[in-house]
Amino acid sequence: MKPVTLKQIAEHLNISVTTVSKALKDYPDVSKKTKGLVKELAKTLNYKPNAFAVNLRTKESKTIGLIIPVIVHHFFSSVIKGIVAQAEKKGYLVIILQSNESYELEKKQIDLLLSQRVDGILISIANGTANFNHLNEVLALNKPMVMFDKIAKIVKCSKIIIDDRKAAYDATQHLIDTGCKRIAHFRGPLLPQNSIDRFLGYKKALLDNNMPYDPSLVYICECGDMSFEEGKKSAQQLLKDHSDVDGIFINTDLVAIGALNEFNKQGIKIPEEISIVGFSNWFMSSVISPTLTTIDQPGYQMGKTAFKQLYKEIKAIKNKKPKTPKTITLETALVKRESTKE
Amino acid sequence: MKPVTLKQIAEHLNISVTTVSKALKDYPDVSKKTKGLVKELAKTLNYKPNAFAVNLRTKESKTIGLIIPVIVHHFFSSVIKGIVAQAEKKGYLVIILQSNESYELEKKQIDLLLSQRVDGILISIANGTANFNHLNEVLALNKPMVMFDKIAKIVKCSKIIIDDRKAAYDATQHLIDTGCKRIAHFRGPLLPQNSIDRFLGYKKALLDNNMPYDPSLVYICECGDMSFEEGKKSAQQLLKDHSDVDGIFINTDLVAIGALNEFNKQGIKIPEEISIVGFSNWFMSSVISPTLTTIDQPGYQMGKTAFKQLYKEIKAIKNKKPKTPKTITLETALVKRESTKE
DNA sequence: CTGAAAGCGCTTACAG
DNA sequence: CTGAAAGCGCTTACAG
Numbered sequence: 279m280k281p282v283t284l285k286q287i288a289e290h291l292n293i294s295v296t297t298v299s300k301a302l303k304d305y306p307d308v309s310k311k312t313k314g315l316v317k318e319l320a321k322t323l324n325y326k327p328n329a330f331a332v333n334l335r336t337k338e339s340k341t342i343g344l345i346i347p348v349i350v351h352h353f354f355s356s357v358i359k360g361i362v363a364q365a366e367k368k369g370y371l372v373i374i375l376q377s378n379e380s381y382e383l384e385k386k387q388i389d390l391l392l393s394q395r396v397d398g399i400l401i402s403i404a405n406g407t408a409n410f411n412h413l414n415e416v417l418a419l420n421k422p423m424v425m426f427d428k429i430a431k432i433v434k435c436s437k438i439i440i441d442d443r444k445a446a447y448d449a450t451q452h453l454i455d456t457g458c459k460r461i462a463h464f465r466g467p468l469l470p471q472n473s474i475d476r477f478l479g480y481k482k483a484l485l486d487n488n489m490p491y492d493p494s495l496v497y498i499c500e501c502g503d504m505s506f507e508e509g510k511k512s513a514q515q516l517l518k519d520h521s522d523v524d525g526i527f528i529n530t531d532l533v534a535i536g537a538l539n540e541f542n543k544q545g546i547k548i549p550e551e552i553s554i555v556g557f558s559n560w561f562m563s564s565v566i567s568p569t570l571t572t573i574d575q576p577g578y579q580m581g582k583t584a585f586k587q588l589y590k591e592i593k594a595i596k597n598k599k600p601k602t603p604k605t606i607t608l609e610t611a612l613v614k615r616e617s618t619k620e
Numbered sequence: 621m622k623p624v625t626l627k628q629i630a631e632h633l634n635i636s637v638t639t640v641s642k643a644l645k646d647y648p649d650v651s652k653k654t655k656g657l658v659k660e661l662a663k664t665l666n667y668k669p670n671a672f673a674v675n676l677r678t679k680e681s682k683t684i685g686l687i688i689p690v691i692v693h694h695f696f697s698s699v700i701k702g703i704v705a706q707a708e709k710k711g712y713l714v715i716i717l718q719s720n721e722s723y724e725l726e727k728k729q730i731d732l733l734l735s736q737r738v739d740g741i742l743i744s745i746a747n748g749t750a751n752f753n754h755l756n757e758v759l760a761l762n763k764p765m766v767m768f769d770k771i772a773k774i775v776k777c778s779k780i781i782i783d784d785r786k787a788a789y790d791a792t793q794h795l796i797d798t799g800c801k802r803i804a805h806f807r808g809p810l811l812p813q814n815s816i817d818r819f820l821g822y823k824k825a826l827l828d829n830n831m832p833y834d835p836s837l838v839y840i841c842e843c844g845d846m847s848f849e850e851g852k853k854s855a856q857q858l859l860k861d862h863s864d865v866d867g868i869f870i871n872t873d874l875v876a877i878g879a880l881n882e883f884n885k886q887g888i889k890i891p892e893e894i895s896i897v898g899f900s901n902w903f904m905s906s907v908i909s910p911t912l913t914t915i916d917q918p919g920y921q922m923g924k925t926a927f928k929q930l931y932k933e934i935k936a937i938k939n940k941k942p943k944t945p946k947t948i949t950l951e952t953a954l955v956k957r958e959s960t961k962e
Numbered sequence: 963c964t965g966a967a968a969g970c971g972c973t974t975a976c977a978g
Numbered sequence: 979c980t981g982a983a984a985g986c987g988c989t990t991a992c993a994g
Contacts, residue, residue: 281737281761283987294965299989309963324757326735330681331987334672334970341715341736349704350697359691362718371736373683374716376704393668394683394713395623415666419623506907535907542909562904565848565877567884625971636981641973651979673971676986966993977982 282323291315302327333395338596341371342588343391345401347379347428352531352560353577354402357426360581361400368589370397381406388412398422398588403430405467422591422601426584428470436591437605438584442472445573445610446479449527449555452571452612454487456619458525458553462495464512464537466504466529473529476557480527495520504529509536517544524552525618531556531563531572538570538617554617568616576608583608624667633657644669675737680938683713684930685733687743689721689770694873694902695919696744699768702923703742710931712739723748730754740764740930745772747809764933764943768926770812778933779947780926784814787915787952788821791869791897794913794954796829798961800867800895804837806854806879808846808871815871818899822869837862846871851878859886866894867960873898873905873914880912880959896959910958918950925950 284302288295293312301308301316302325319325333339344361346354358374365372373396377384384404389412391399399416401423413433416423426438453461463480466473477496484491497512509532516523528534534556541548548554548568556563556572563570583606591601626644630637635654643650643658644667661667675681686703688696700716707714715738719726726746731754733741741758743765755775758765768780795803805822808815819838826833839854851870855878858865870876876898883890890896890910898905898914905912925948933943 281734285987295988296965296967296990297963300964303989307963312963326731328676328987329736330672330676331970332989334670334676334972334987335989337970339672349701350694352692355692355697358716359718362691362716366717371715371717371732373713374700374704375708375713376701389668390713392623394671506903539907561848562907565881565904565908567909627971637972638974638981638983639979642980645973649979654979670971673986674973676971676988677973679986964994968989968991970988972986973984975984978980 281328282320282325283328284325287316287319287323287325290319337395339395339397340369341373341394341396342398342400342585343387343394343396344372344374345377345384345387345391345399346374347377347402347404349374349376352562353427353558353575356577357402357581357584360578360583361585362581364582364585364589368585370585370589377404379405381409385412388416392416392419392421396421397592398424400424400426400584400588402426402428403470404428405470408469420595422588422595424584424588424591426580428472431471434603436587436601436603438580438587438608439605440575440580440608440610442475443479443482445557445575446476446527447483448479448610448612449557449573450480450483451487452614452618453525453527453553453555454483454489456549456553459489460495460520460523461489461525461527462497462516462520462523464497464499464509464526464528464533466499466533468498476529495523499529499533504533506532506536506539509533509538510540511536513537513540517546525554526552527555527557529557531558531560531570534570534572534617535560535562535566538566538568548617549619553619556617559613564615571615571618572613574611574613576610580608623670624662624665625670626667629658629661629665629667632661679737681737681739682711683715683736683738684740684742684927685729685736685738686714686716687719687726687729687733687741688716689719689744689746691716691718694904695769695900695917698919699744699923699926702920702925703927704923706924706927706931710927712927712931719746721746721748723751727754730758734758734761734763738763739934740766742766742768742926742930744768744770745812746770747812750811762937764930764937766926766930766933768922770814773813776945778929778943778945780922780929780950781947782917782922782950782952784817785821785824787899787917788818788869789825790821790952790954791899791915792822792825793829794956794960795867795869795895795897796825796831798891798895801831802837802862802865803831803867803869804839804858804862804865806839806841806851806868806870806875808841808875810840818871837865841871841875846875848874848878848881851875851880852882853878855879855882859888867896868894869897869899871899873900873902873912876912876914876959877902877904877908880908880910890959891961895961897954898959901955906957913957913960914955916953916955918952922950
């Protein structure tokens with residue numbers, strides 16, 4: 279059974295395709311009677327406009343693309359939810375692609391989305407991405423693009439971020455305020471901007487409090503994979519290298535939970551012997567023991583805001599107005615729990 | 621800057637659109653020289669075929685739709701990952717919609733996907749869905765559809781499932797084997813098939829072991845929301861009603877973690893005083909304390925299998941062969957951890 | 963109020 | 979080996 283077309287409706291009713299099209303879209307220059315007839319038949323036949331044909335004509339796809347490094351990830355899946363919900367409100371569909379933190383894949387996916395003629399692109403860039411030609415190409419096509427969370431400062435598009443540096447500063451300051459004297463940092467991979475910013479916030483907090491900055495206390499994740507295992511491994515290494523450390527600020531909750539698990543296993547008391555602050559406020563962090571002090575990062579809201587900004591730019595371009603890149607910074611908050619002292 | 625078209629390439633090269641189209645697709649009846657010229661220019665101009673035009677002609681969108689009740693959910697996000705990965709391999713794009721467990725939304729989304737002329741639909745149905753006309757309509761259009769996890773037995777399409785009844789039976793049997801004498805069940809909402817099947821598995825295990833089935837030990841989640849809070853509430857209620865219960869089989873890990881949290885808080889020892897088995901094997905369950913005994917449900921694999929089946933049906937229809945609905949049951953496994961006795 | 967016509971950007975059967 | 983032509987299913991400026 280082939281889908282019903284305007285032509286079929288027109289033939290049934292012995293009127294033109296033009297009139298059918300107009301009737302369905304409630305053009306004022308179609309008689310009430312005709313509209314009624316057309317709409318009724320369309321409903322009976324279960325007519326659904328062919329999106330390809332519509333898009334080909336109108337140059338609008340009512341579809342946006344989303345490229346995200348990982349899907350199975352509390353923060354990112356919250357962002358997806360925010361985007362999908364907001365898009366739906368405005369009648370937009372979302373094509374989701376996962377880059378797996380790979381530059382090559384990300385590049386291929388941008389091409390796919392461009393070929394798909396999406397109305398705009400939402401992207402959180404991969405850790406592996408150091409070259410931005412594929413992203414600049416999107417902008418050169420005057421196609422709206424909004425980056426969120428993992429951004430490239432150098433690309434001139436709108437960005438929805440948090441103040442990673444400030445949040446990391448707050449996290450570190452909290453460790454200092456609760457009496458930690460020697461504070462390590464698990465910074466994650468080298469490349470992404472938020473790793474860099476979080477590291478800088480950590481460093482600044484130390485210096486502002488007249489505490490020495492010791493590079494050997496900063497653990498880098500070489501594998502690029504911010505995982506539970508990574509947290510365990512770094513924790514083991516830390517215990518070997520620096521038994522005097524009494525606080526750690528960790529880049530991501532999942533890694534922090536790995537570390538916490540390792541300390542629990544080795545019988546090291548949290549927070550008495552070592553305090554931990556994570557980052558992102560995954561749900562999990564509120565149910566492990568001890569519960570994890572962390573930075574709340576508003577994923578759902580970030581997704582919502584990202585779509586809203588993209589939508590604005592889509593509208594602007596449609597109306598031939600210039601779209602001016604805008605950077606929106608969302609608020610974060612320190613969530614105090616059991617992994618740090620009072 | 622408008623996207624490049626075949627026509628532009630043709631004019632540049634002073635040849636016909638037909639030849640350009642064929643050259644790009646490596647038709648054998650185009651000279652090597654022309655192919656070289658066309659391909660080079662296409663690359664220089666960064667030509668990307670307009671998917672709408674292609675789809676309108678070929679009646680293939682190389683796009684599938686996915687309707688899922690929740691995105692922020694360990695199991696479902698694993699399924700999404702499996703689907704997206706497998707689809708990508710075959711050159712398919714995935715449009716993801718979240719039904720929020722609402723029948724109304726789900727219905728609207730099916731319409732959207734149909735209008736979008738996706739090549740097939742993957743769906744896990746909402747708890748609120750009791751009427752299946754919208755799904756039968758998809759089948760009437762001869763559009764491939766595969767259900768996974770949350771299915772409707774009555775709809776005649778392919779299904780990827782686990783044996784919920786057997787898995788629940790295994791979970792309950794494990795409680796019995798480890799010495800539990802009075803076993804409760806948090807069954808979740810009434811409607812969905814897997815709630816029903818898990819409940820039946822629980823009941824059968826009791827009866828097979830000559831243990832009485834007591835309906836008052838079965839807790840239903842009225843709100844329809846299988847959450848952490850729900851677990852806490854049911855646990856509180858259980859303690860009031862039946863202080864003699866020494867084991868619980870819980871429908872979902874998240875709810876189990878809520879219950880576990882409540883017991884921890886009230887100082888009730890797990891598994892000494894009460895044993896708990898969850899369902900799904902969320903990552904979280906392996907890091908809370910005590911760690912949760914649960915049923916491993918292969919999300920990623922389910923996503924992969926679902927796409928593969930859908931792909932087969934898409935191919936079958938393309939070749940005018942009949943697609944015969946198939947039900948594939950994936951293996952589950954009991955994962956023993958600390959929340960049950962040895 | 964109604965409709966003929968052009969055109970969006972492709973693909974492909976057919977002719978030469 | 980190359981190309982003219984038809985057509986996929988819509989929308990919309992224009993004529994009547």
